[in-house]
Amino acid sequence: MSPRGLVRIALPLVLLAVAVAVWDAAVRAFAIPPYILPGPALVMGSLVGDSGLLFGSLAVTLTLALEGFALAAIGGVFWAIVFNQWRLIEYSFYPYAVVLQVTPVVAIAPLLLIYLPQHLAVLACAWIVAFFPVLANTTLGLRSVDRNLVALFELYKASRWQVLTRLKLPAALPQMLAGLRIAGGLSLIGAVVAEIAAGSAGAGSGLAYRIAESGYRLNIPRMFAALLLLSLAGVAIFMVLSALSHLVLRRWHESEVKEDR
Amino acid sequence: MAAANPIVSLRAVGKVFDSGTAALDGLDLDVRAGEFVSLLGPSGCGKSTALRIVAGLSKPTNGVIEWPASRAGDAAAGRIGFVFQEPTLMPWASVADNVELPLSLAHADPAKARLAVGAVLDHVGLADFTAAYPRELSGGMKMRVSIARALVTEPRLLLMDEPFAALDEITRFKLNNDILSLWQTLRQTVIFVTHSVFESVFLSQRIVVMTPRPGRVFAEVAIDAPYPRDDRFRTSAEYAGYCRKVGEVLAAAMDARP
Known part of the structure; x- marks a missing residue:
C-alpha cells in the first residue's frame, strides 16, 4: 500500500485512540458514575458479555435494513426507468414520490405499526427512506446523457431498448451508485426509527429496541455497546457500497479514477 | 474528378427552430459522389x-432533400457517418467497443465486426489502443476514435461537424493530413463543416460559403490544387492565394443582407 494510503488509515485510528484515552481518563479523573457515562472498558465489557443478545439483535435490524435497501434499490431503479420511458407516468407519480420523501419517517412509523405486522412495518420504513435517493439519482442520471450520443444512436437507428440498455443505463451508473450509497445508510436509519417506535410499544428484538430497553433499565454501558454496533453496521454498509461503486466506475468515471501526478 | 450525378441534393431547404430562430433559408446544395466539400461560414x-x-x-421546416443515386434512400443506417464537434465517445466503453457500436447496434456478426474494427483502427493509427478507455487518450486520439467509428460501417457519405475546432494547431494539422489520406484511400463523399478558411482550403475540392443566419449559399469556390496535399501545399503561394480569395468571399458573405 502507498504511504498516502497508510496515512489515510492510520490518522483516523490515531484520532480514535486519543479520543478513547481522553474518554477513559475523564471518566476516572472526575469519577463519573457508569449510569451517566461508562468508561470504554465497561462498554467493551458489555459488548462481550451481552454479545449473544446484541449480535442477535444486530442480525435482526441489519436483515430488515438490507431487505428494505434491496427493495428500494430494485424499486428505485425500476421506477426511474419507467418514468424515463413514459413521461405521463412520471408526471402522474413523481409528486407522490416526493411526498413519500419529505414526510418524516418518524411520523409515519407509528401509523404503519398499526396497519402492518411489526417486521413488515420496519421493512416499510427502511424502504420508504431508501427509495427516494435511488429514484431521484437514477432519474437524474438517465436524463444527463450526452445529447450528441443520443443523436449518434438515432443516426444508427438504435431501438428504444438499445438506447436504454446501451446508452442511458451505463450513463446513469455514476448517479445511480451515488443514490445507492445514500440509500444504504438511510435504510438502516429507517429500520432503527421504526424499531424505536415499535420498541416503546414493548415489542421487538432489534438493536434499536435494545437501546430503548437499556435506557429504561439505566443499563448505559449496553446502550453504548448497541450504539457502537449500529454505527459499525452503518459504516460497513457504506464501505461495501463504496467498494462496489469503485469496482464499477474505476476505469472510466472521474470520481473513481486515481490521478497520476 | 467528381462525377456529375449528385449523391445528395438540398432544394430550398429552410429551418426555423421552435424558438422562432431561422437557421436556414432557401439553402440549395448538390454534393457529388466522391467529392470533398466544405461548408464555410461564421458561427451560427x-x-x-x-x-x-x-x-x-x-427535419427541415421546408424544402426537400433528395438522394438521386440510391433508390432505398441513403438515410438507411450505416450509410452515413457523422463526426461531431466533440469526440462523443461512451466513457464506459473501450476504444474497440466505441468503434464497434454502429455495427453492434445493427446486430452485425461479432467476428466480422471485430475484424472491421481492427481494420479501421489501423487506418486511423490506433491499432495499439483497442483496450484503452477514452479518458486515457489525448484530445486528438479521441477524435481519431470518433472518425474510426464513423468509418466502420463503410459509409458512402461522411459528415464532419467542425471536428477539429477544439484541438490545438499541431494536432489539427496532423489530423487534416490524415483525413485527406483517408479520403484518398477510402473514397467516401465528405461534407466538412468548418469556420476556418485555412482548414477548408487545405482540405476541400469545393468550398460552399454561407451567409450569416439565416444561412443560405452565398458563393462557391473551387480549389483546383491537386491531391495529395501535404505540408508543402500548406506553405505554398498557391495555398495562400486561395486562402486570401476565400477570405474575401467570406468577408463579403458576412456583409450580405438576406
Whole structure:
C-alpha cells in the first residue's frame, strides 16, 4: 500500500485512540458514575458479555435494513426507468414520490405499526427512506446523457431498448451508485426509527429496541455497546457500497479514477 | 474528378427552430459522389444545422432533400457517418467497443465486426489502443476514435461537424493530413463543416460559403490544387492565394443582407 494510503488509515485510528484515552481518563479523573457515562472498558465489557443478545439483535435490524435497501434499490431503479420511458407516468407519480420523501419517517412509523405486522412495518420504513435517493439519482442520471450520443444512436437507428440498455443505463451508473450509497445508510436509519417506535410499544428484538430497553433499565454501558454496533453496521454498509461503486466506475468515471501526478 | 450525378441534393431547404430562430433559408446544395466539400461560414450560420438535416437528425421546416443515386434512400443506417464537434465517445466503453457500436447496434456478426474494427483502427493509427478507455487518450486520439467509428460501417457519405475546432494547431494539422489520406484511400463523399478558411482550403475540392443566419449559399469556390496535399501545399503561394480569395468571399458573405 502507498504511504498516502497508510496515512489515510492510520490518522483516523490515531484520532480514535486519543479520543478513547481522553474518554477513559475523564471518566476516572472526575469519577463519573457508569449510569451517566461508562468508561470504554465497561462498554467493551458489555459488548462481550451481552454479545449473544446484541449480535442477535444486530442480525435482526441489519436483515430488515438490507431487505428494505434491496427493495428500494430494485424499486428505485425500476421506477426511474419507467418514468424515463413514459413521461405521463412520471408526471402522474413523481409528486407522490416526493411526498413519500419529505414526510418524516418518524411520523409515519407509528401509523404503519398499526396497519402492518411489526417486521413488515420496519421493512416499510427502511424502504420508504431508501427509495427516494435511488429514484431521484437514477432519474437524474438517465436524463444527463450526452445529447450528441443520443443523436449518434438515432443516426444508427438504435431501438428504444438499445438506447436504454446501451446508452442511458451505463450513463446513469455514476448517479445511480451515488443514490445507492445514500440509500444504504438511510435504510438502516429507517429500520432503527421504526424499531424505536415499535420498541416503546414493548415489542421487538432489534438493536434499536435494545437501546430503548437499556435506557429504561439505566443499563448505559449496553446502550453504548448497541450504539457502537449500529454505527459499525452503518459504516460497513457504506464501505461495501463504496467498494462496489469503485469496482464499477474505476476505469472510466472521474470520481473513481486515481490521478497520476 | 467528381462525377456529375449528385449523391445528395438540398432544394430550398429552410429551418426555423421552435424558438422562432431561422437557421436556414432557401439553402440549395448538390454534393457529388466522391467529392470533398466544405461548408464555410461564421458561427451560427446554420451550417451544422444543414449537416444534421442531411444526416436525418433534424427535419427541415421546408424544402426537400433528395438522394438521386440510391433508390432505398441513403438515410438507411450505416450509410452515413457523422463526426461531431466533440469526440462523443461512451466513457464506459473501450476504444474497440466505441468503434464497434454502429455495427453492434445493427446486430452485425461479432467476428466480422471485430475484424472491421481492427481494420479501421489501423487506418486511423490506433491499432495499439483497442483496450484503452477514452479518458486515457489525448484530445486528438479521441477524435481519431470518433472518425474510426464513423468509418466502420463503410459509409458512402461522411459528415464532419467542425471536428477539429477544439484541438490545438499541431494536432489539427496532423489530423487534416490524415483525413485527406483517408479520403484518398477510402473514397467516401465528405461534407466538412468548418469556420476556418485555412482548414477548408487545405482540405476541400469545393468550398460552399454561407451567409450569416439565416444561412443560405452565398458563393462557391473551387480549389483546383491537386491531391495529395501535404505540408508543402500548406506553405505554398498557391495555398495562400486561395486562402486570401476565400477570405474575401467570406468577408463579403458576412456583409450580405438576406
